[in-house]
């Protein structure tokens with residue numbers, strides 16, 4: 001009985017999400033991401049959408065992230081053969097699509113595919129048969145869905161140029177209504193040149209800096225890492241759990257927010273909040289709200 005009700009709710013959500021998916025972007029840019037970065041409260045980010053329950057990087061997961069009142073919905077994007085940016089996390093499409101059966105391809109990357117090929121893929125049924133038929137959204141389609149009604153995106157660049165990313169943000173008039181992040185710090189430097197006003201966040205740790213491989217200790221977010229990030233003109237850092245109170249305090253003293261990924265445990269979230277992080281990136285935003293409420 002509970003399962004049937006749950007499935008009905010999910011179907012309703014998928015319907016609403018599909019509707020949202022086709023909605024035109026009607027809101028003028030209001031700099032909402034700038035305002036969020038200025039606020040003092042904890043920021044909750046739905047990682048790849050509400051990816052614990054719905055297929056990551058698809059509109060149903062984005063919709064659920066918004067429904068769970070995440071401050072931002074995170075997504076990842078890659079460029080394809082035709083220069084279109086599509087939402088995907090992994091380097092290849094095998095884990096989260098049916099590319100092997102639909103296109104008879106294995107280990108293909110986004111760059112190998114045309115728009116038409118990407119449109120043929122099912123990005124939902126791997127997660128659960130109830131999501132069969134869920135398409136891969138382009139970055140543009142994802143932003144239209146997420147940014148509607150005051151929503152906010154944390155868009156993680158995987159591949160594609162700063163110019164290609166900036167073109168989408170400018171077209172949809174959402175500069176500073178969302179945040180762009182990347183592990184590729186050269187891309188972040190390019191973003192500053194192409195679209196200087198756009199807020200960016202640096203993802204870490206890096207594996208190397210200027211060709212020098214970092215040791216495990218050097219991957220902890222410390223003064224050196226923060227000073228490197230400051231050169232990029234970013235507004236914050238998004239780091240894994242290799243954080244210390246001193247590193248966070250130093251980042252704060254330089255005006256940077258610190259986000260941590262990917263936290264799916266209440267106790268761990270509470271420990272990180274006590275350490276001073278400003279935002280938590282999670283596959284389950286409801287869990288983080290509970291961690292905040294019960295800390």
Ligand code: G3P
Nearest residue numbers: 074076156203238261281
């Ligand atoms: O948002 C941070 C997180 O997404 C970084 O890791 O592997 O999911 O891109 P990854």
